[in-house]
Amino acid sequence: MTRLEIDSVTKRFDGPNGSIVAVDDLSIDVEDGEFLVLLGPSGCGKTTTLRMIGGLEEPSEGDVRFDGVRVNEVKARNRDVAMVFQDFALYPHMTVERNLGFGLEREDADRSSDEIETRVREVAEMLEIEDLLDKKPAALSGGQKQRVALGRAIVREPRLFLFDEPLANLDAQLRKTMRTEIDELQSEMGITSAYVTHNQEEAMTIADKIAILNDGALQQLAAPADVFNSPKNLFVAQFVGSPDMNLFDATLTPDGDRYRVDFSGGDFHVPAAFFPDDVDASEVIIGFRPQDLFRQSSSEGRSDHAGPVVDTEVRVIEPLGTEAIVHGESDDGSLTSTLTRFHEIAEGDSVQFTIAPEHVYVFERDSEELIKGRMDTETDEAGTVTAPDA
Amino acid sequence: MSTDTPDSVDDFRTNQSWLYDTTAGSYLRSILVGIAVLLCAGFVLFPLYWLVVTSFKTTAEIQQIPPTIYPHDWTLEGFRLVVESSIRSGGYEDLVQRLFGVQVSSAIDIDVIGLIANSLKVSIGAGLIAVAFGTLGSYVLSRRDFAGKNLLMSLFLASLMFPGTAIMVPEWELFNTLNLFNTHLGLVLLYGAMTAPFVVWLMKGFFDDFPSSIIDAAHMDQCSPYETFRYVIVPMARNSLIASFIFAFLLAWNELVFALTLLANTKYTVPPGLLTFVQGFNVQWNVVAAASILVSIPVLIGLAYIQQYFVQGLTGGAIKG
Numbered sequence: 001m002t003r004l005e006i007d008s009v010t011k012r013f014d015g016p017n018g019s020i021v022a023v024d025d026l027s028i029d030v031e032d033g034e035f036l037v038l039l040g041p042s043g044c045g046k047t048t049t050l051r052m053i054g055g056l057e058e059p060s061e062g063d064v065r066f067d068g069v070r071v072n073e074v075k076a077r078n079r080d081v082a083m084v085f086q087d088f089a090l091y092p093h094m095t096v097e098r099n100l101g102f103g104l105e106r107e108d109a110d111r112s113s114d115e116i117e118t119r120v121r122e123v124a125e126m127l128e129i130e131d132l133l134d135k136k137p138a139a140l141s142g143g144q145k146q147r148v149a150l151g152r153a154i155v156r157e158p159r160l161f162l163f164d165e166p167l168a169n170l171d172a173q174l175r176k177t178m179r180t181e182i183d184e185l186q187s188e189m190g191i192t193s194a195y196v197t198h199n200q201e202e203a204m205t206i207a208d209k210i211a212i213l214n215d216g217a218l219q220q221l222a223a224p225a226d227v228f229n230s231p232k233n234l235f236v237a238q239f240v241g242s243p244d245m246n247l248f249d250a251t252l253t254p255d256g257d258r259y260r261v262d263f264s265g266g267d268f269h270v271p272a273a274f275f276p277d278d279v280d281a282s283e284v285i286i287g288f289r290p291q292d293l294f295r296q297s298s299s300e301g302r303s304d305h306a307g308p309v310v311d312t313e314v315r316v317i318e319p320l321g322t323e324a325i326v327h328g329e330s331d332d333g334s335l336t337s338t339l340t341r342f343h344e345i346a347e348g349d350s351v352q353f354t355i356a357p358e359h360v361y362v363f364e365r366d367s368e369e370l371i372k373g374r375m376d377t378e379t380d381e382a383g384t385v386t387a388p389d390a
Numbered sequence: 391m392s393t394d395t396p397d398s399v400d401d402f403r404t405n406q407s408w409l410y411d412t413t414a415g416s417y418l419r420s421i422l423v424g425i426a427v428l429l430c431a432g433f434v435l436f437p438l439y440w441l442v443v444t445s446f447k448t449t450a451e452i453q454q455i456p457p458t459i460y461p462h463d464w465t466l467e468g469f470r471l472v473v474e475s476s477i478r479s480g481g482y483e484d485l486v487q488r489l490f491g492v493q494v495s496s497a498i499d500i501d502v503i504g505l506i507a508n509s510l511k512v513s514i515g516a517g518l519i520a521v522a523f524g525t526l527g528s529y530v531l532s533r534r535d536f537a538g539k540n541l542l543m544s545l546f547l548a549s550l551m552f553p554g555t556a557i558m559v560p561e562w563e564l565f566n567t568l569n570l571f572n573t574h575l576g577l578v579l580l581y582g583a584m585t586a587p588f589v590v591w592l593m594k595g596f597f598d599d600f601p602s603s604i605i606d607a608a609h610m611d612q613c614s615p616y617e618t619f620r621y622v623i624v625p626m627a628r629n630s631l632i633a634s635f636i637f638a639f640l641l642a643w644n645e646l647v648f649a650l651t652l653l654a655n656t657k658y659t660v661p662p663g664l665l666t667f668v669q670g671f672n673v674q675w676n677v678v679a680a681a682s683i684l685v686s687i688p689v690l691i692g693l694a695y696i697q698q699y700f701v702q703g704l705t706g707g708a709i710k711g
Binding site: 051054055056075080081082083085087089091093094102103106107 | 601608612614
């Protein structure tokens with residue numbers, strides 16, 4: 001049970017063309033039992049961060065602390081952490097049973113072989129891999145290997161769990177099951193965990209706290225819902241959520257107790273109450289989540305709204321079963337939305353999309369910082385929107 | 391590139407060839423390939439065949455012109471002479487006479503068992519040295535970057551291409567200076583040094599493919615560097631280590647020129663030892679052939695047992711997660 005602190009950590013690698021900064025002045029606190037997800041595109045430094053937590057890399061600057069104790073110089077084998085690797089990294093020459101027990105055997109605490117066996121059986125039962133104990137890793141399927149790799153991590157009940165893209169090598173179906181399983185295991189055991197992934201959906205599902213990294217720098221550290229609704233900047237907004245957010249250049253002008261937003265698709269008003277007090281930007285970027293867009297004519301939306309209306313011609317409809325991603329072409333670029341009632345429209349139709357003003361994201365154009373995020377609204381049964389107290 | 395879609399089944403058939411698309415054609419191809427394979431096999435295996443049949447011929451039949459393809463009079467004379475000479479020079483005459491009541495007498499005076507023992511000593515020693523040094527060297531070359539690394543690798547490769555006899559004279563000087571002349575230790579060191587570069591190349595291929603996450607996993611499982619090496623790397627490298635050992639072993643086992651030059655005949659290994667059967671004007675080729683077969687048997691048995699690891703080690707299919 002460990003509280004993890006990463007305090008102004010920088011990691012540089014010396015390359016042939018000078019040094020490369022992999023992680024840049026990163027600070028993250030993870031409370032005991034919390035599930036932290038490090039999310040970001042390839043090469044953003046998330047794996048390096050994880051390896052520094054595990055002791056496989058040493059920070060160039062800054063401290064890594066477990067329960068307030070600085071562990072920078074403590075070797076991986078003395079940190080009592082366990083790691084699950086993307087390629088599973090099982091020992092190919094050992095049976096599953098020995099793979100699971102190997103860490104216990106090497107531990108300083110003198111355990112009898114009976115004790116180890118009992119513990120291995122316990123974990124194998126928990127993960128439903130009792131039948132595989134005598135097999136070698138080469139004889140296992142991807143999902144089974146993943147379970148063994150998980151088992152190897154939990155068998156020791158370490159201070160920290162580290163996961164390095166553990167689901168990336170699995171097929172889509174398995175990924176979903178294992179995701180839930182990892183989440184359940186972690187809550188059950190209550191062990192502080194750090195999990196690296198580039199898959200935002202995975203991050204949203206299992207995280208207590210998401211740290212979004214880009215180019216080695218922390219973009220935002222927040223709960224999944226906050227990351228979605230109040231992305232700190234344009235990068236986070238684009239990285240989180242699928243399909244991608246629709247973005248338009250716009251200008252913002254105060255207009256009494258409202259702001260007028262002008263963009264190529266027209267203009268609309270947003271109550272000033274939705275904005276922070278000191279907005280001085282006029283050049284902005286506005287963003288619409290595909291999920292928040294709805295057809296103006298459809299009753300799936302709200303009857304009373306004052307949002308922008310965008311005329312589009314439907315180009316492609318990608319049905320996903322219960323819903324569809326609709327790609328439209330408007331005068332000012334393309335517009336993507338997800339609709340549940342997609343059977344009513346066909347490719348080539350012209351459709352008017354609209355969005356509630358409280359769901360519109362507004363970013364400053366130069367700094368790309370968030371001015372106004374998405375506000376969760378309650379829709380009553382009649383379809384009337386109650387604006388939240390802002 | 392656009393592809394034309396054939397309009398009818400007939401269009402497909404225009405591309406057909408008799409050789410590739412008819413049953414008769416495929417039979418013909420199989421036959422031709424079979425003949426080619428047989429010819430190659432004959433070319434490769436004929437010397438071995440000739441060795442075996444020669445060992446069963448009488449001296450008279452060997453000298454007969456034209457030579458016979460297979461022995462008309464099968465005889466074990468060659469083998470008898472080899473075995474007798476071993477018994478005699480090994481000093482077992484009395485023992486054999488008391489046990490079997492056979493009077494051993496032989497014109498030749500060569501201890502085949504002794505030759506094999508010498509060769510095993512030298513070859514195993516050389517194999518161990520080559521594997522130990524080659525593995526350590528390749529691990530460093532694979533895992534660390536340092537100035538001159540590529541040059542070093544090229545030097546290792548170049549040393550393999552160098553004919554050994556070219557360094558014979560300096561080697562002779564070196565052996566004299568170090569007082570290694572006529573010692574098996576000298577040959578062990580020499581053969582070990584000659585084969586280590588090959589082991590470096592072979593094992594470097596293995597270590598280059600070695601997944602670093604497994605080493606990380608071992609560290610996470612609280613292994614010290616030594617424990618990682620002992621419990622994880624060595625077991626996984628087993629096949630490649632065996633392949634390296636066999637390679638070094640075989641080179642030492644077959645080497646003639648250095649052994650002939652740097653040893654006196656009391657300490658001969660197998661290759662120079664066999665050469666001593668070829669002496670005088672009247673060479674008994676059946677004896678030479680029989681001796682060659684007898685000394686090959688221990689190695690053949692050993693190789694048959696471990697050849698599966700050898701192939702896996704060379705092809706590098708050693709790591710499967």
